[in-house]
Amino acid sequence: MKEIICITCPKGCHLKVDEETFAVTGNACPRGAVYGANELRSPVRVVTSTVIVEDAGTSSARPQTPDCDSRTGNACPCKPAGAVLARRLPVKTDRPIPKGKMFEVMAEINRVRATPPIKVGDVLIPHVAGTDGNVVATKNLP
Ligand code: SF4
Structure with a gap:
């Protein structure tokens, strides 16, 4: 499980991303799930x-x-x-x-x-x- 901070908005949710399934928890909105998965797959x-x-x-x-x-x-x-x-x-x-x-x-x-x-x-x-x-x-x- 990788821990990262979502930088999509100023709230800065603490995300946990499964490194095999790219499932994201800790996100307060759907954008955090997309960010968390992308950050492990191919960060931009x-x-x-x-x-x-x-x-x-x-x-x-x-x-x-x-x-x-x-x-x-x-x-x-x-x-x-x-x-x-x-x-x-x-x-x-x-x-x-x-x-x-x-x-x-x-x-x-x-x-x-x-x-x-x-x-x-x-x-x-x-x-x-x-x-x-x-x-x-x-x-x-x-
Ligand atoms: S998960 Fe949503 S609310 Fe939380 S920091 Fe990311 S964009 Fe903002």
């Missing part, structure tokens, strides 16, 4: 992130590394002195994608550049990482 997640905006005047901006900390501002190790950090556009996958594909999805998101104008829902990466999901903008960028 919506990926949210940001992409660099390709703006005139910020061509010297570099993609941030995993060591970057936006809170440090000028202390960012990948930011050359005097450089302007690139604007970033929030994005997400338009459907849950397999958890095993998340690193591939993030690699593609880190490579892409957004060129204005962009509207909410515009597809920036179709069929990301070979999945059925697309990476779409979640903010207008005039």
